[in-house]
Amino acid sequence: MSSIRAKSFKSDLKQSSHFRLGLPLLLVNTMMSINKGKEVAEGSSILATVAGTADGARVGAGGVGDQRNPPPLSRYESQKRRDWNTFGQYLRNQRPPVALSQCNANHVLEFLRYLDQFGKTKVHLQGCVFFGQPEPPGPCTCPLRQAWGSLDALIGRLRAAYEENGGLPETNPFASGSIRIYLREVRDSQAKARGIPYKKKKKKRNPLKANEVSSSFPIQQP
Numbered sequence: 661m662s663s664i665r666a667k668s669f670k671s672d673l674k675q676s677s678h679f680r681l682g683l684p685l686l687l688v689n690t691m692m693s694i695n696k697g698k699e700v701a702e703g704s705s706i707l708a709t710v711a712g713t714a715d716g717a718r719v720g721a722g723g724v725g726d727q728r729n730p731p732p733l734s735r736y737e738s739q740k741r742r743d744w745n746t747f748g749q750y751l752r753n754q755r756p757p758v759a760l761s762q763c764n765a766n767h768v769l770e771f772l773r774y775l776d777q778f779g780k781t782k783v784h785l786q787g788c789v790f791f792g793q794p795e796p797p798g799p800c801t802c803p804l805r806q807a808w809g810s811l812d813a814l815i816g817r818l819r820a821a822y823e824e825n826g827g828l829p830e831t832n833p834f835a836s837g838s839i840r841i842y843l844r845e846v847r848d849s850q851a852k853a854r855g856i857p858y859k860k861k862k863k864k865r866n867p868l869k870a871n872e873v874s875s876s877f878p879i880q881q882p
Contacts, residue, residue: 807850
């Protein structure tokens with residue numbers, strides 16, 4: 661009887677010891693699984709945050725980029741900017757360089773004559789057999805010049821660009837009377853040399869305005 665009780669006591673002691681030893685292991689495994697789950701959850705949340713930040717940065721960059729993109733310039737505005745930069749470069753290449761604030765009508769006239777070397781319009785000289793012929797039958801050695809129409813349009817763009825860049829209208833060298841005289845001389849000489857008379861375009865009269873004027877002053881019947 662005593663031997664049976666001793667065996668049961670030993671088995672109980674063994675089971676209790678296994679229980680006591682297994683409990684910490686079970687707790688450790690449970691804590692490890694919980695921590696691992698937290699790490700996975702935290703890792704997924706960080707990735708989501710990074711992805712969201714990256715997407716937000718892309719969207720933000722796209723939005724800012726769309727706002728910062730200026731509207732495209734018109735053909736006239738683009739040409740005016742190129743002409744203004746070309747004229748400024750011409751002044752800087754002078755010896756000594758000329759500042760825009762010191763620019764006068766003489767510099768503008770020199771610039772127009774300088775551009776003649778890049779012209780593409782044949783202007784016959786007085787001694788040329790093709791002088792005054794609009795369609796010469798053969799080639800000649802007369803020089804190429806800038807066409808009057810091109811110079812006139814160039815001066816108009818530079819006159820506007822001068823005032824847009826801070827210049828005063830009363831000191832605008834492109835609006836000088838000597839510039840107008842030079843352009844008129846170029847127009848007349850090229851018209852004679854090429855046999856193409858200059859015809860001034862007549863302004864179209866607006867019929868609505870004409871009716872308004874006539875209606876504002878009615879004819880009184882006697």
